[in-house]
């Protein structure tokens with residue numbers, strides 16, 4: 115393995131904070147690119163990356179920056195969709211250009227795409243599945259993956275993680291569902307029969323580290339647990355972990371009003387298999403949904419880094 119300096123775009127967020135902790139515990143130097151870098155820390159601005167390039171000795175770059183798509187305080191307007199799009203495409207482009215300018219010293223570039231790239235049909239999608247743009251999300255993922263591509267002569271490994279819903283206490287879906295479920299007001303979303311591809315945040319950050327540390331790892335990875343889970347199965351596991359009932363379903367008509375054009379992101383889901391992680395021997399700490407949900411509320415089951 116080459117150097118141990120990692121730059122994380124959007125590293126101040128939910129996944130980024132987990133990843134930073136894991137990397138620091140493994141002896142890495144971590145720099146975070148943020149819109150509002152804190153002075154006297156290893157945080158830097160996007161402007162400084164554009165003007166001065168990557169910090170010295172950068173060996174790997176990860177991009178986690180992106181406007182939260184399911185922020186219900188924001189209307190699903192054209193302007194908001196542009197912000198969601200540009201916050202991912204522009205930051206990824208900035209980092210790719212900085213890696214190109216570093217002339218071969220960066221060894222891996224990892225970006226977060228999503229399982230929204232796959233159609234919600236009866237097929238089980240592994241990484242070899244054909245993808246085409248059929249809605250906003252799939253179009254954005256395809257464009258994001260395209261702009262991340264580095265010229266092969268740079269010898270920097272492009273790693274694309276098509277992530278499912280990331281489960282962790284501090285962010286994403288669990289943060290939004292914690293209150294209603296802990297009050298016993300939880301239930302399935304829509305029919306509950308739709309697939310909910312998911313991954314525990316510890317496994318996701320471990321997968322990112324796996325990519326950074328293994329010279330043979332490159333290309334697309336489905337960032338999901340090996341177990342395929344429906345929304346109803348997730349609901350049962352999550353309510354069970356909280357020891358609460360979950361009998362209050364959220365009908366599609368209400369979800370349409372709450373999420374506006376985004377309701378399909380929660381009422382439908384593709385079948386996704388992490389073929390490549392499995393075939394490379396990646397060791398999931400949380401392969402099943404009951405274990406993953408229980409771990410959110412039982413600190414003792416959280417793996418030590």
Ligand SMILES: NC(=O)c1ccc[n+]([C@@H]2O[C@H](COP(=O)([O-])OP(=O)(O)OC[C@H]3O[C@@H](n4cnc5c(N)ncnc54)[C@H](OP(=O)(O)O)[C@@H]3O)[C@@H](O)[C@H]2O)c1
Pocket residue numbers: 123124125126127128129130147148149150177178179180181182197201202205226227228277278279280281285286287
């Ligand atoms: N969480 C999930 O379930 C999930 C699932 C699939 C894919 N992903 C993807 O994984 C990435 C990280 O997810 P996360 O849950 O850690 O997100 P997060 O907690 O919302 O953090 C994302 C970070 O991106 C930066 N950011 C936010 N809006 C931005 C904007 N308009 N322009 C530039 N930067 C912006 C912020 O950093 P600063 O404020 O410091 O600039 C923020 O800390 C995202 O791209 C997300 O789409 C997440």
